[in-house]
Amino acid sequence: MNLFADIRALVIDCLTDLTTEGVLPDGLGFDNVTVEPPRDASHGDMATNAAMVLAKPAGSKPRDIADALAAKLMGDARIVSAEVAGPGFLNLRLDASVWAGVVKAALTQPDFGTSDLGAGKKINVEYVSANPTGPLHVGHTRGAIFGDALASLLDYAGFDVTREYYINDGGGQVDVVARSVYLRYLEAHGQEVTFEDGTYPGHYLIAAGEALKDKVGDAYVDQPEDVWLADVRVFATDAMMDLVREDLASLGIKMDNFFSEKSLYGTGRIEEAIADLKSKDLIYWGTLKPPKGKMPDDWQPREQWLFKSTDFGDDEDRAVQKGDGAWTYFAPDIAYHFDKVSRGFDALVDVFGADHTGYVKRMKAAVAALSGGTVPLDVKLAQIVRLFKDGSEFKMSKRAGTFITVQDLVDQVGKDVARFIMLMRKNDTPFDFDFDKVTEQSKDNPVFYVQYAHARVHSVLRKAADAGIDLSDLAGADMSLAATEPENALAAKMAEWPRVVEVAARSNEPHRVAQYLYDLASEVHSLWNRGNDDASLRFLQDDNIPASQAKIALIRAASVVISHGLGILGVTPAEEMR
RNA sequence: GGACCAUUAGCUCAGCUGGAUAGAGCGCUGCCCUCCGAAGGCAGAGGCCAGAGGUUCGAAUCCUCUAUGGUCCGCCA
Numbered sequence: 001m002n003l004f005a006d007i008r009a010l011v012i013d014c015l016t017d018l019t020t021e022g023v024l025p026d027g028l029g030f031d032n033v034t035v036e037p038p039r040d041a042s043h044g045d046m047a048t049n050a051a052m053v054l055a056k057p058a059g060s061k062p063r064d065i066a067d068a069l070a071a072k073l074m075g076d077a078r079i080v081s082a083e084v085a086g087p088g089f090l091n092l093r094l095d096a097s098v099w100a101g102v103v104k105a106a107l108t109q110p111d112f113g114t115s116d117l118g119a120g121k122k123i124n125v126e127y128v129s130a131n132p133t134g135p136l137h138v139g140h141t142r143g144a145i146f147g148d149a150l151a152s153l154l155d156y157a158g159f160d161v162t163r164e165y166y167i168n169d170g171g172g173q174v175d176v177v178a179r180s181v182y183l184r185y186l187e188a189h190g191q192e193v194t195f196e197d198g199t200y201p202g203h204y205l206i207a208a209g210e211a212l213k214d215k216v217g218d219a220y221v222d223q224p225e226d227v228w229l230a231d232v233r234v235f236a237t238d239a240m241m242d243l244v245r246e247d248l249a250s251l252g253i254k255m256d257n258f259f260s261e262k263s264l265y266g267t268g269r270i271e272e273a274i275a276d277l278k279s280k281d282l283i284y285w286g287t288l289k290p291p292k293g294k295m296p297d298d299w300q301p302r303e304q305w306l307f308k309s310t311d312f313g314d315d316e317d318r319a320v321q322k323g324d325g326a327w328t329y330f331a332p333d334i335a336y337h338f339d340k341v342s343r344g345f346d347a348l349v350d351v352f353g354a355d356h357t358g359y360v361k362r363m364k365a366a367v368a369a370l371s372g373g374t375v376p377l378d379v380k381l382a383q384i385v386r387l388f389k390d391g392s393e394f395k396m397s398k399r400a401g402t403f404i405t406v407q408d409l410v411d412q413v414g415k416d417v418a419r420f421i422m423l424m425r426k427n428d429t430p431f432d433f434d435f436d437k438v439t440e441q442s443k444d445n446p447v448f449y450v451q452y453a454h455a456r457v458h459s460v461l462r463k464a465a466d467a468g469i470d471l472s473d474l475a476g477a478d479m480s481l482a483a484t485e486p487e488n489a490l491a492a493k494m495a496e497w498p499r500v501v502e503v504a505a506r507s508n509e510p511h512r513v514a515q516y517l518y519d520l521a522s523e524v525h526s527l528w529n530r531g532n533d534d535a536s537l538r539f540l541q542d543d544n545i546p547a548s549q550a551k552i553a554l555i556r557a558a559s560v561v562i563s564h565g566l567g568i569l570g571v572t573p574a575e576e577m578r
Numbered sequence: 579g580g581a582c583c584a585u586u587a588g589c590u591c592a593g594c595u596g597g598a599u600a601g602a603g604c605g606c607u608g609c610c611c612u613c614c615g616a617a618g619g620c621a622g623a624g625g626c627c628a629g630a631g632g633u634u635c636g637a638a639u640c641c642u643c644u645a646u647g648g649u650c651c652g653c654c655a
Contacts, residue, residue, distance in 0.1 A: 086598040171655050291652050322653040329655055357582050358650050428583055503594050
């Protein structure tokens with residue numbers, strides 16, 4: 001159930017009636033009519049802008065429309081009052097039975113809050129896609145967590161979601177890893193090795209070197225590169241991807257599909273994608289203009305194959321083939337997205353790091369061209385995270401050895417904290433991650449605050465069970481026993497949940513879920529605190545089992561919504577804080 | 579030179595795709611624990627929504643320009 005959608009439908013019905021009665025002229029569009037929670041609770045439970053939106057096209061005053069609509073709405077049992085206010089808002093108050101319905105829905109409908117927004121459409125969310133050169137570091141985590149929560153959100157909103165990781169195993173960096181693993185392999189055979197420029201000395205490669213030794217023995221020792229490179233490349237990539245998978249798992253991320261860039265080479269798939277663009281007359285032989293601003297010293301004009309991305313809003317056309325005939329990095333990316341389109345996805349989302357900002361337009365251009373404009377691509381950027389520790393910024397440096405991995409992060413603050421904190425902020429604004437603050441166990445820490453709300457409810461449930469209160473049919477409780485104003489406020493907040501899901505999913509913004517959970521948790525805590533002063537608001541009412549059941553039903557419903565929301569964010573809904 | 583993103587309370591950030599008197603946390607101020615739910619609670623102060631124009635019933639939100647900050651900008655991967 002979605003209360004806001006229900007009431008909006010009611011408003012539209014009433015407007016339609018007014019049209020047939022001749023109060024409103026024919027042919028009015030109701031698309032702009034909204035039903036929203038009011039900014040100020042004293043205005044009522046819901047507000048509609050119908051009168052203001054329709055006044056102009058209907059050629060009448062907002063007040064007149066509002067009055068007529070109010071009279072109509074009052075005919076529905078759910079509407080207790082409908083008052084015109086401000087510039088023409090219609091403020092609605094809802095019957096207490098409506099809130100009881102929300103509580104029951106949250107308790108009995110496992111899909112409370114899910115949506116048919118996605119209508120089963122296939123959507124592909126690509127995220128992380130870090131080079132397979134080693135374990136993930138903190139720089140990757142924001143995009144990883146964001147992409148994962150977004151995927152869950154879209155799933156919850158009714159999309160058929162595929163979580164995907166693009167393995168950049170086609171470029172030269174893989175050779176570097178392969179050579180580095182080879183050095184560690186020699187080391188495993190007791191040789192002295194030195195890591196020169198162009199190799200990675202990372203300790204995480206030691207295990208890979210030993211594993212290679214276990215696999216091939218001494219077959220590659222003191223052999224020229226052409227003997228072992230191809231094989232070690234595969235071996236090293238697999239080993240690195242195993243590390244990546246472990247890191248993802250420790251963040252609670254599990255991909256549906258890993259797509260190998262390498263699989264595009266030598267299989268005709270790049271050629272196929274480029275041919276598709278050629279057939280659309282979007283590939284031509286030409287010369288790029290020199291870059292503006294600081295001119296590279298060695299820049300020289302050169303003729304090459306270019307993609308006409310300017311036709312689709314890009315600033316420059318982009319090269320797909322280098323002067324030496326090899327593909328640019330862009331070419332396999334085109335082929336990869338061609339593959340996504342070919343797999344029948346209705347929509348695509350790419351999550352990039354902030355360092356790929358300049359890449360967005362050409363990627364959108366490519367997808368628009370390849371799909372004939374039928375498949376939308378939304379690119380979300382994960383902005384940088386500044387790390388703070390002991391009051392000052394913590395700069396990462398590979399050389400200085402101050403390199404924080406995903407494992408370090410998870411070890412220090414835990415998966416739940418890392419996920420929630422990063423998901424509270426919009427993805428495209430930079431933010432500061434303070435190690436000291438996020439591990440604090442207090443109200444000031446939003447992760448703790450939300451989890452604590454959930455745990456508190458479970459604490460009440462345990463106490464109620466100890467007191468022998470029957471909790472087997474909370475949905476059947478007489479909710480009129482928990483219908484005071486602060487209690488209704490909590491139910492009203494729950495009623496927003498389906499709306500939050502839709503809005504968040506429509507804009508691909510999971511942070512809205514986190515913000516909402518904070519607000520909902522706040523309502524739970526607030527109600528709890530009121531019990532300190534007003535014993536009639538305590539959840540366990542001595543000698544009044546029906547009232548206790550109703551109040552428990554209310555907060556239990558809230559905890560169910562919290563756990564749904566935390567589920568989307570990938571944060572554990574703790575039942576107990578320790 | 580250009581692109582993208584940001585700019586909201588002293589600080590860190592929200593603001594539900596254009597709605598009413600712009601919100602939260604921290605910090606600040608003032609109250610509140612002999613007892614039952616204080617890892618606290620309640621209340622208050624604090625804003626020219628970077629600036630200037632524009633669009634309309636109505637703008638923090640949309641458009642243009644300007645300023646500041648961030649991320650980038652060759653056939654790199």
